[in-house]
Amino acid sequence: MGFLLCNPLIMPLCVLFSFAFNSGQIPDDWRAAMLRPIFKKGSSTACTSYRPISLTSCFCKFFERILKEPVLEYLLNNNLISRHQHGFLSKSSTCAQLLESVNDRSLAISNRRLSDVIYYDFSKAFDFVNHPNNLQVVRMWFNWQTVGNFGCILSNKLQRVVIDNVCSPYAPVTSGMTQGSVLGPLLFLLFINDVTDLFDVTVNVKLYADDIKIYFEIVNNANVDCLQKGINDFSTWAENWQLKLSVDK
Secondary structure, eight states, rough: OOOHHHHHHHHHHHHHHHHHHOOOOGGGGGGEEEEEEEOOSOOOTOOGGGEEEEEEEEEHHHHHHHHHHHHHHHHTTTSSOOOOOOSTTTOOOOHHHHHHHHHHHOOOOOOOOOEEEEEEESHHHHHHOOOHHHHHHHHHSSSSHHHHHHHHHHTTTTEEEETTTEEOOEEOOOOOOOOOSSSHHHHHHHHHHGGGGOOOOTEEEETTEEEEEEEEEOOSHHHHHHHHHHHHHHHHHHHTTTTTOOOOO
16 A cells, blocks of 8 residues: 555655645644653553653654654764763664773773762653754754744643543643654753863763763762862753753662
8 A cells, every 4th residue: 555655745845845845844743742652660550650652643753754864964964962972872772881881890890990870760761852942952053944844843732641542732832842742852962062061171971861970980080070160061051951860869
């Protein structure tokens, strides 16, 4: 069925995508998402134990992919995404991050030096990303047309919860990256990209999406002060960008 529909849909989709790209406007149906809660962990009766996965228009996902690929290529070719980021990127993974960390720790042990290691985790980071703040980051690197296209996808979004084919009323989405979208992970990487600049170059920082690990070889009190400054700056950064740290973790 998909193959039979391919040729008839090519031309109208090209016209629609060209209009959306040039005008910065998308159909209202593309802004609406059906949210299905996927069990994550904990008590099955607690709402916080579920991850909200949004099902959006397949045509909107096609359009997002058209936007994403040249933007991501530009970012990677110009080394604009932090080399310490291992999430949502080709040839990067938790394994790659772990190998780098193990290598650094092994060198510290060989040099008979202690290392302080600190792990950070944001509380529901994808859900609390502020849309205006995210677009502010995008404006730093891209022209008005790219910003406009990203903005039209982020603005005026609606969602409703669907459980056993029963739907809630639509509600506006005022913050957060849509989990299940094509652009969501890339927009989040841009949002958190500058966090590594908060730390001195001698402090090792490893990222996997919103999970952050910092470690530093401690030789003298100056090293302690350097690490503490980075921790303080990171706390201020999280507060300014309205991201909450998961203190329990």
